[in-house]
Each structure stands twice: as structure tokens, then as C-alpha cells.
Amino acid sequence: MAALTIRRRAGASGAGPARRATAAGFRFGLPLRGAVLALSALYFLVPLLASGRFALEGARGTWTLSAVRALAHDGALWSSLLLSVEIALGAAAITLALLSPTSVWVNLRLPRLRRVLEGLTLVPLVVPVVVVVLGLYGAFPPAFVTSPALLALEYVVLAMPYSYRVIDGAVQSLDLHTLTDAGRTLGGGWVQTFFRVLLPQLRTSLMSAAFITIAYCLGEFAMASLLGFTTFPVQLFQIGTEQIDEATAVSVFALLLVFLLLATLSLLGGKRRVARGSIVAGGDGTAAEPPRPARAGRS
Amino acid sequence: MTGTIVEQATTLFDQDAAGARRGVRVELVDCVRYFGSVAALDHLSLAIEPGELVALLGPSGCGKTTALRALAGLEQLDGGMVRIRDVDVTRVPTHRRELGMVFQAYSLFPSMTAIDNVGFGLRLRKVRAAARRRRAGELLELVGLSAQAGRFPHELSGGQQQRVALARALAVEPRVLLLDEPLSALDAKVRAQLRDEIRRIQLEVGITTLFVTHDQEEALSIADRLGVMAHGRLEQIGTPDEVYARPGNAFVASFVGSVSSLPGTAVPGGMVEVLGRRIGLRPEQDVFLPGSAVHVLLRPESFAVRADPLGRGIVLRRSFLGPVMRLAVALPGEVEVEVSLEAARAGEIGAGSAVSVEPLGPPLFVTGRDDA
Amino acid sequence: MRRTGAASGQVPRRGALRLRRLAPFAGIVPFLAYLVLFLGVPSASVVAAAFEDPQGRLTWGNLHLALQGTYLLSFEKSLELSAWSAGISAVAGTILAVALASSTSSTLKRLATSASAVFANTGGLPLAFAFIASLGNFGVVTRVLAGLGWNPYDHGFDLYTLTGLVIVYCYFLVPLMVLVMLPAVESLRREWFEAASILGARRRDAWRHVGVPALAPQLLAATMVLFVDAFAAYATAEALTNGAIPLVPIQIGTLIQGNVLAGQQNVGDALGLAMILVVAASALAYARLQRRTARWQR
16 A cells, blocks of 8 residues: 555656657657547546536437426435535544544654554555445444434545545645744643644645545445435435436536536645745744744754 | 786677777767757767777767767767768667667666666577576676675665666677766765776776766866867867867867966967966967967966965965865956965965966967957 | 652652653544544454354354355456456556656646546446446437447447446546556656667567566556455446446445345345455455565665
8 A cells, every 4th residue: 555655756757858869768659649648538528528418418419408407496406415515514524623633643743653544544445335334234223323423424434545645745744843842832732732833734735635525425325325314426326217317417517516626626736735835934934933942952 | 806807808798809809980970969949969070989988078068968869879860970880870779779878877777686787688688597697797796796786776875876887788798888977976986986997897898988977077087088068069079188288279278177367468479478477389379469469278287376475466265185285366457366386385375375476388278359 | 668768659650651651642542443433343343243143143154155146246246347447447547647647748747637636536426327328328429329320239338237337447447547657657767768778678678677667566556456446336336237237345235225135134244254355365465466566666
């Protein structure tokens, strides 16, 4: 699993200015590259476009909004969406409350265990969801298994491989020791330092982690369906068994929503990376006045 | 020690019937290469004689690496020709040119041990495993790394990696050895050591070699002939002492070694007047009408310097270079010169000391001056 | 008197020391407890239940049942499906990563990375519906092809089969592969290629002897993840085939939803245990291979 850690080596491909070389290295020439990219674009875009067409198709190849209109008045769909949103918000809240202190603590006090913890957060990737559901029925009392709260609690675990990575990455990029020393020199305790000094620094990443968790919850089908909750995807499945065009319309809509969400996220991420210097500098600026001695002592 | 290595080298590498070392003639003929609108090679011609080591020296972007890569076939030419052993190889792809090359750094294959790296070329040539290992082992011995044969590149120091790269390049008995700044990523000490070793091995093997560097000391010490490049052109080529002592133009004069440029005036009798003294010119330098204003370029060692309370020079800085002391001296008229004197005689001359500075002829180079 | 004082003073101090050394671990207790409660306990309960009969007695019966008939067939189908999808996606994803790395446009790379992140997370229903809409019996692409005189359904193609599932699974597995392989491909140094070609390697020799071995550790790790991902996937298959193809997750799903024969309540747990074992086995195989391919890494 550890080998999966994405290594970024900027500009490793070519030393110096771009050269028109005969042997271009481990790369494809223009024709092959073009063909591969075109085929990939075809494979990935056609199903999306087809869904759109399918959803808006009337009798004999005309265009119509009837599928969409039918859905707008589907009360069950709306209530399922409400349930999904409630669960998603709950899961996001628990994720932040559980993972951000853990990540800060590990980076500050147990840096040697950082990789171990990272490994632990990846475990949910290898335990099949259906197995977890089986286990829930076996391990917990029926009253608990039928409560939507359980779904939120489990989604925290299932989305953890993604959410923890985002939070931990941001925490690692902070100058934790300086910041906590600063907070404590200013007279705050651990808790105060955490909320007043660290959390503001992590705001963007925490939002990303929350978004990722929410996106996961809004799309998860297996566990919700097997635990018998009519969440949004489950309702969608119901519709799909009867009215495939309506289901496709919703799923196109949902997909677009997730796309937008994730695209915004990756854009945010890109911007943050560019602006990280200034964020860190700003953090230092607010914290830099009193803690000089403490910082000197540390280094 | 040296004897065994020479013996080894003679058995490691073919010799022709006369016993002369291998080595082929290599030529770049009128080579042109553009990057966008910039000429990296501007009608460059260069011939390397069999067994000779030619160093190409120049500032970054002067085209020296492009010349080497064109020779290797890693860079296509927009015009001109590459000839190896009198055969035009301009259209021959890299993998069939039978060359050896050492890169700046990080060129070892990461997934292979040192000995597998060295044996890679032989493996491609379908040499059987046992023979391959034997020869790769011999080459590792040649570069003094037998003990590290089983190590992976990341387990080797920078200097060791470059030794392995050298052994790898030589293992296939290439016709020409190309060295692309092979020492520039190393520490100063390792650099000097490996430089001497590369030269030793090159002489033993007798292979025609092109060595590209931006380090003049390196180029001066290792080369049979030294070519100085600028803007894709060869400014001058000659033995290191020729280039150092008789630069063909002001660029070469100021690029190789340190020089000071002083305003002077041509005077009759094949002389120039500089710093109030007349010094003689070499015949080929005597091309200026008497009275014309010139720049006179002088090496630090072409000055007589002594402590002199009435001297007009003030020492700005001094740097100790072992046998000699290098001084930066400010002279009237906002002229600064670099001079050197034996460290033993430098005595109490320090920053702020007054000194007298006298030029000793003939100058390194003289150019015309319009500003007077 | 004095001695006892010293001794009694020492005991709590030593205790305090140990406490202090353990104190940092207190900070991760909530996290560990959460993971154990909501992942560890359910998993353990599946393992335990796999060896129990409905009366709670120890038995091999569940496992025995789980490894025959339809259940055995479902394992075969599941393994076939995940092996094909992981294999195809690994190759296609790597090729796509190389194509992207070859592009000089950084905009295209950024766009592709973001898109991959999105597509890799596009499992489940929308994906199934999108493929039904395009390649289903009445899908848009099917109709276009039929209009051109070549209806894929007349030529042996069927979306609701294993082949169809492989095509659909690749949709989220290929992007996952791209995400992992792009940085790896970009870290392949030009010098390696050039050194190889000077030593006499043709393009394919350089790839075979230098490029692929250098990518191998990442390639293997990613392929393993792809395999496990495909093996465990439930939603897409359920939505696409409505349980028509017996896959292990679908079988377990059916059992959970109450379609259980008397006396076989715990067969699902046995299937779950077998799934865990398959995942563990592939992780083990991966570790084994990794030791060989990544020998040269630190």
C-alpha cells in the first residue's frame, strides 16, 4: 500500500530547456499519443453524452423534459435526497471531529507512527463493503443497525482513505511546532491552541475533506441498500428498475453535481498549492511575534 | 598498480595488428541546429583525431552539449554531417552508432545492480551471461568498484555512480567516448580525483573522446586539445597551453583563465603603453596604428607587484591560492586589476595596502578601443 | 526509615515516568477505538460467524457450503471479472499515463488528472445507467451502430454479461490507474532512455529492460488495488445485471436481503470470510512480487 504514495518529482522528465530530440525518452510520439488520447476521450465521454441524450429523449427521437418533470414531482425521491444529505452532513462532521485532532496529534507527538496511521486509514479500501454490512448485522443490536446514524458512522470509515489523506497532507505542510509553541506562549492550552491557531490554518483542507466525505455519502449505494435505508442512490435504483430514462436523468444530474463538486475541489486544491507559501507566511506572521525563544530552543 | 591496470586495459580492449591503440577519427562537418530561432550550432566543424581527447568548453547555452548530442544522434541536425571513421552517420540512429556516453548524473538504470548496468550493452549484444559477468566485472575493477558490484545505484555515492557509468560506457568497446559534464554534480575533491582517473583510463584504452564541460580548470587539465565555444561556434581550438597563452580573440582570452583589461595606447616600435609603461607586442599583435587606443588584456601573473607606500594601487581583496596570492588592486582611473605574486613574497600586503603594479609584456591579447 | 522513604518515593515516580511515556498514545485512542468498533468488530464478527451454525456451535459447514455449487461458481465469476478488469485497466491506464506524460501541454495534464480523480470515484449507479444509456439494448450507441447496419447485439455482444461488466468496470479503474501511474511515468528519466539507446537499445528494448522494470513496483501495487476494488464492487454490478450474474458480493447481498435457506443463515459470513481471504491472498502475492520488483528501491 505504501508504494502507492504518489511521488511528485517536478520537472524530472527533461533537464533544461525543451529539446527537439530524436529519442524523446520514455514518451510517445505525436501520432500514438494522439490516438491514445482520442480513444480515451471517446470511451470516457460517450457514456456521459449518451446518458444526457437518453434522459432527454421523447418518443421517436424527439427531445423532451418529461423525465425531468416527472422527477420534480416525485416526493419519494426528494425525501430520499433529504435523508442522504442528513447522513452526509453527519458523516462529514464526525470525520472532521475525529480525524483532524488525530492527524495533528500524530504529527506533533507521534511522528514515528505517521505512516502506520496512514496505513490504517487505507484498510477500509481492502475490506469489501458487503462484508462490513454482514458484520454489522452480526455484531450490533438490530435497533442500532436500523438507525440511519449507523450509516453516517460507517461512512466516516469508508471515506476515510480519501478524507484522512487530505487532512494529513495539510497538517504535514504546517509548521506545527512553531504554531503550537506560539499558541501556548500566548497563554492558550492545547484545546485553545487547536481551535484558535491550527484550525484556521487548515480551513481549506478541512472543507475539502468534508466535501469528499459528502460526495462519497451521496453516491454510496451498496451499504445503504443492504442495510435497508432508502437513501438517494437506493431510490434512484428503484426508479431505474421501472423507468430507466427517469433514473438516467437523475443520475446524469447527480453525476454533474459530483463533477462540479470535485472539479471545484481540485481547482481549490490547485490554488491552495500555489498560495501555500503565502498561507504559511501569513500563519507565521500572526504567530511570529512572541515565540522567538521557544522556536530557537526547538531548533 | 598502474602496470596491472595497463595490462588489463590492453587485454580488455582490442588493438590492431600494429599494436596501436584503437581509436577512430570523428568529425562534425558544418553542423547547424536551431532551437526555435536560436542557433545552438552555427556551422560548427570539429575533427577529433584517433585516440585524442578533445574538451569542449564554453558558457552554458553555447552549444557544446548540443554538439555532443548531435554526435551521439540524440539531437537531429538541421544541416551538416557527422562522420565516424570517415563514414557519414548523420542518418544512423543512436542505437547503431556504437558509442559510449557518460551523462551528468542519474543515468544508471535504477532497477539494475552496478554489474548489471555495466553488462547491459553486452546483454543487448546477446553476450552469454557468464561472459557478460566476467567482462563487466573486469570493467568494474578497472574503475575500482569491484566491491560494489552488487549494489543498486541508490546505494552508491555520486562519484561511484559516475564510475559505474564510465565502466558501462566502455564495456561495449565503443568507437567514441562521449562525456557530458560527467563531473559537474560531484564534490570538488571527488571531481579532481575522478577527472584524473578518467584521463588515465582514456589513455590506457586509447579511445577517441569528446569531453564537454563548463569548468575551465577541468578542460585545461584533461584535454589533448581544447575547443572554446560561444553562440554555437567554435571560437578557438588548440592545445590547452596554446589556448591559455595565445587566445585567438578577446572572448577566449577572458573566458579561459583570469584576465584584467586595461586601457592602453599603441606606440611605435611594436609596443603598447599601459599603466605608464611600454611593453612589447608579439608580431601578430602588432596591427595597430601608433596612437590608437586599445584594450590590453593581461594575466594576473603578467604583473610585477611590490609593496610600495608611494604606489598608486590600493589592494581591495586578497585570496590565498596555495603557492600564489591573488590580489585585486584598484588603480587610478577606476581600473581594477587582478594580479598574483608568490605567496611567500606577499608578506604583509593585505587589504588596504598601497602597492605598485607594473605590467610585464607581451600582453595576452590586444583589441581596439572606440571610447577614447 | 530513610531508605523506605526513598523507596516509596521512587515507586510512584517510576509509574509516572511510564505514564508520561504512554501519554502521547492517548491522543490516538479515539481514532483507534472508532476504527476497531466500526470496522474491526464487524469484520471479526463475520469471521467468527463463518464458523458457527445457527445454534452457535462450531462448524465447518458454512465454509463447506460456500465453496460449492452456485457459490463456487460466483467465486470463479468474480475472480474472472476482477482479473480481466484489473489487467485491462492496468495496461490501458499505464498507456494512457504515458500518453499524458508525453503531452507538452500542462493544461491537458492538469485537466486529465482532475478528470481522472472524478472518474475514479464514479462507481455505482450513475455509471451503470450511463452504460445502459449508451450500450444497452436500446442505448444511444447501440442504436447508432444498428443504424449503420451493425447491431452489436446481433454479433454476440451483450452489456449484461461478464464482458459488459468488464467494459463498465474499466470506466473507473482506468482513471485510478492513471492517477497512480502518471507521477511514476513522469519520473522516468530521459537519461535512462538515452543511455540505453547509446548502448544499443532500440525503443522497445529500452522500454522492456529499463522503463517497465522502473515502473514495476507502482504498476504492481496499483494493479493489486484495482483487483481488490473490482472484486469488492457491488453497486455497479447489481444495478447493471440485477443479480443475473452470480458474483460473490451480489450473492452476499442476496443473502443479507433475507433470501436464506433454513440452516444456512451463516453461509453469507463464510462467503465474506472467503472474500477477506481472497483480498489477503492478493495482498500477500503483491508483497511477494513487490519484494522482487522493488528490491532496488530503498
